Amino acid sequence: MAEHKIYSFAFGDIYDAYVAKAERKERTESEVRELIQWMTGYDDDGLDEVRADGTTMREFFEKAPALNPARELVTGSICGVKIQELENPLMKLIRQLDKVIDELAKGKAMEKIKRSNA
Template sequence: MAKAQDEHKIYSMSFGSVYPHYVAKAERKGRSKAEVDEIIAWLTGYDTAGLQRVLDDKTDFRTFFAQAPAMNPDRALIKGVVCGVRVEEVEAPLMREIRYLDKLIDELAKGKAMEKILRA
């Protein structure tokens, strides 16, 4: 990559600017916003009020993950390819967290059962 990993454009993007795309992707496939929120809660520990605050405050991705109440230790079990990249091989820690979330949303949109998505 030409740019340093720390300068990746998505890091400074508002989580709220991408969130509607996660929801739309899920809903197009017959899944729900509640399931997207459940995935976010499982991954980050944000409850409904905390997630709403992030959306209202236009919190960027860097801050969204840095201030996450409780990153799920089981997220290391998330494997597979997102955007042509194996999530488990992403070296930049913040980008890996973003790819974990992308992968979980992809699994939801592909019809995977919630207990499998949440690595239960």
């Protein structure tokens, strides 16, 4: 079976789409960065590097310094797909990141998005 094409998309392009989505809903790029860093462990320099160097989504998650265990608390549906039912670990990571950005754009509080009270 062919690999899903999102795995080969440049992270920088996806990042730009996340920022645009957030900003359309009166949220900020710094909030998008905070969520990505919370989930993956990238620092500012590392995030800037993978945005600029053509890193693919697959490579972005493979290189992630410290995936946050709390990301497993990110459940629900994104694009009609239930995150908790995904078997492919990479697709699950991508959908979890999509979900937290979606929650940000919908106005959810940062503490709740990060599952701080879970």
